[in-house]
Amino acid sequence: MIRVESLHKVFGPKPDEALRLLAEGRTKDEIREATGDVIGVQDVSFELKPGEFFVIMGLSGSGKSTLLRCINRLIAPTSGRVWLQTDDGEIDVAQAGPSELRRLRQEHLAMVFQRFGLLPHRTVRDNVAYGLEVQRVGHAERVRRADETLEMVGLGGWGDALPSALSGGMQQRVGLARALAAGGKVLLMDEPFSALDPLIKMQMQEEMIRLQRQLGRTIIFITHDLDEALRLGDRIAIMDDGRFVQVGVPETIVTEPRTPYVADFVAHADPTGVITAGTVAVPPEHPRVDELRREPGSRVLSHRTQAEVEIEVADDGRVLGMRADGAGAELVPIDTLLAEEAPTSRYRDRAAVVHADRTLRTLLAARNVCNLPVLVVDDEERLIGLVTEREIIHAIIEKRGHNGDTNGVTA
């Protein structure tokens, strides 16, 4: 959908000189000494699939807003390309002519601003309809879509008000509605929820997830809120000093920070929301799992720390049955288990089956209602491994997956 190639932005009098020095490996400070230039963005490349939710994090001044503005060319990149997938093939925003740029902005690149940027002389409705107005959408249709979008961000009755009559959080939602109403396939969002109270923020986040799923919007989202990033992002990029220092899925960012900067960033992350069952599960070949005996077509595994547990697995990997303390145990999908009214004491005759993508949070909930190890399976219901309390606790303490290591620490 979007492919950014080696994007640089230099602020100052001698950008070419600065780029040359940068290529020679000089540091930002040396370059500022020599040329008076500030490096805003340095060699950023990434590619997004349609419908991807991409989150950018980084300290203040790390260049997040500058990068976002280079994508719709509110700031002209000093070098690099911004390929945008359109119906007419890929177009480089950085090289587009004036009328083409306008069209790309109208049809593809809606933006939510850090400082709202509402038009103070227009009503909330006319602000939201602004994108449609420059797209020459008729008045009635404009009003209809603006009101619809306002409804969606929870500002149904406010269409006739002026922005100055709204609180900061409400103005921010007007900015959000303006971008949503414009209908662009790519949403550039610069800290769009920073001024919202926690409750509204949560609602807006859910709305964003829904929008992305249902309407297939591709979203680039800047935030300072790690929990928000982990919740929303398909992938997260951590930015430092104009560069991407690490790009990855939330789980990797939290569990395998590549630099101390990233580690500091995620130090206070709540791991239960990101670490998945698949990573913490103890696989069948693990030293703590014994293979007791082979029977034709299946094998039986026993878990050493809970010696009475035996699991029968078919040759193709599917779980056939489970015995606990010699008695048969019922295998129940985790959502069924969680939907039931919780028993007064934890089940000893039922075990939860959970998909590898579910998070620790879900596993914890399952441990709350049943005592037996949780069985982790893949898309085809094949056993990936077991999770007991021990694995969960290890993961929380170490913020690491199990990955076959006995004491829960991986490199």
Place this chain on the structure above:
Amino acid sequence: MNALLTDAVFDPIRIPLDDWFNDFINWLTFNYRPTFQAMKVPVEALLDGVSAVLLWLPPIAFIALVAIMAWRVAGWRIGALAAVSFTLIGMVGLWDLTMVTLSMVAASVVVCLIIGLPLGILAARSDRFQGGLRPVLDVMQTTPAFVYLVPVVMLFSIGTVAGVIATIIFALPPLIRLTDLGIRQVPEDVIEAAEAFGSSEREVLFKVRLPLALPTIMAGVNQTIMLALSMVVIAALIGAGGLGRPVVEGLNALRIGQAGIGGLAIVLLAIVLDRLTQAFGEGGAAKRG
């Protein structure tokens, strides 16, 4: 006394600037008088049109219209003020002259808008243009009006139209300056937002810059009107009609009463127009909160 200590020291290097100036105006008059005369035509048409309407309107109707308009844009106090002022003007026997003055002011302001708004917009767009324009505006604004009355008369002859043209020269600068200032003051983030949604430069100008600059532009209009009114008496010196006449005649014949009521009518007109245009500007500002 030593010649070096008196102004005789300048004698060997006297610059005949007055002659040059003379020659320049003569040259301009000789070669371009028809051009300048042609420039009078649209101004004259505008002036005649406005004054025809104002003089045709029955005073009662005019007072009612102005009072209602003032009440709508500026509240009932200003509405009442306008009604009382114009009634008073009629009662002292200056109705027709006031209408002539009003049409002169209106015509000058309209021409100022036609010239000033585009120049102000251009000045806001380009630092170079602004830099070139600024000294011209300074000269227009600081040159005493009496100084350019003579060239105006030579180029445009005497009469009301020449008066209006002198008024335009004098009243134009603040409108250009404040249009420029107002547009430059529009916050960058709002303009960026408009651009981010794919607005053309034209759309940014008409949908964002001008509406947001409106209160400042209205302050410019207000100043232009006030300056135009302050030219009423001076314009009468070169044969312009209106309220300046009784003042100038009264001055010459030492008829203090005649000059006094003329002055009073000008002041009343100024107060009403000032309050009205201010209310227009604040209306825009209030909307923005």
